[in-house]
Amino acid sequence: MKSEIIFESGDHKWVVFGRDPQKKNEVIDTNEFVIINNGEAMILDPGGIEIFPQVLSEITKYVSLEQIKTIFASHQDPDIASSLAMWLDLIPDIKIYCPWLWTGFLSHFGMGVNFTLNGIPDEGMEIKIGNQGSSVFAVPAHYCHSSGNYSIYDPKSRILFSGDIGAALIPIDYPLYVDDFASHIKYMEKFHLRWMPSTQHLRSWVRRVRAINPEVIAPQHGAIFAGANVTKFLDWLDNLEVGKYEMGAETTDINKTIWLKWKK
């Protein structure tokens, strides 16, 4: 698994983990982000259980495990949350924050471990990175794509972690940052059309993010948007009609062959 520092100023640091060459082919590639403030760390979307060993050993290059104080899970998907019990068993006083909507569901990933989750209310909240020091903000991103979903904004680095918004299915050797936005669209478009269910909620997320005005938008899959690409990305989203993915009349209906078999 590769890792890289994407922001560093004084005692405040962001590290990205991903592009894992050891990962099995059928496992979707994910970016895990770690914010280190004052020696204490917070993991954003820690990833699935399949990549837990790689993430764990790579993180130790930056921070002592006992200094991981917080985990944020943007939503309930397995590529984000299936490793939660492993983290909790290893570091029992870690605080896990996730959408309140999903706490009961995520507890199914408990694996027999003492599993306490802190639910984030619908309107979002301030979350402390460690026991002392700075905080980040959970920004509502409901229905983008999950019905209970948040982004994380860090005012110190002005990075917004956007979860699945801005996700791109890219080749494993793709650069960490989006270079030419226009040619990056092809890696994002299908993902957004199919996984994002609501144009209305997507528009409202873009409005919130424009108000926050981040310098960098970092998604959980794909490449990071920085500089002028942030505005280009938000403009692109504003013109996207999602939740309308059509598979063609033939197939959106029940498959005819199957239907006829049932009817027998």
Place this chain on the structure above:
Amino acid sequence: MNQLNKFREDISNVFKKGIKILVLSRALKSISLDLKLLAVNGIVQAGKIGSAQGQSLITLSGFLSDLPIQIAPELEDLESVSSDLARQLTVTSISIVRFLFYSNSLSSLLDDILIANKSSFRSTDFDLLNTQELNKLSKNKLLERTNQEEKKNIDLIAKVNINITYKSMDMLNKSLDLLSKAEQKILNLKRNGFIANYMGSNILIESSYLSTDQQSFIALVTNIRNIVDRLNTNLDEMNNDIKAAQNYLKYIIMSISN
């Protein structure tokens, strides 16, 4: 195949055996019901004869019809032991899976450190299943040049695995106990099967003096023998699975108890 993979395979095998034992114990119920139906049929046949010989056949068939009632609690017990076992093995294998994920983390952490230190050793040179080795892992000579921070991380992961090992050991031993219980129940059931066959032979002897109706008693006894055969086949299969599960468990316990 490396040691961890072999370990994972053993766990998955013992888990499958547990489920198979449960399925077999459920199948025994229908056998018991068939036996009961046959015995009732025997009483009805004997009742039709109405002589002194008929009376002894009624008594024998009566004994036979009591058998399923007697073995019913044994069957219930066996089923409940089997379902406890399947549950226990499921919980155990989940905890072992966690153990394996931590072991993989430890391997990859050790490899990173050893490579950075230009060591010719690799994580495979450590016995990461062994609690004693885990206990003093960060003090291992091969990790002499590792810094304090890294040693702390190694200790933390090793500690979780030591804890999981102790808990798993407990659970594995409980599974072994349940397997012996199931073995005992199977033994009792086999004895009852033997008795059913014995009753069948007596019915056959008694009915041989009959001038009529002999044929239906021969059919009855043939059916009893078929059912007891089915019972025995099922119980033998369970016994084999129990033996296999015991071997896997003992091997697993051996590889983590040092």
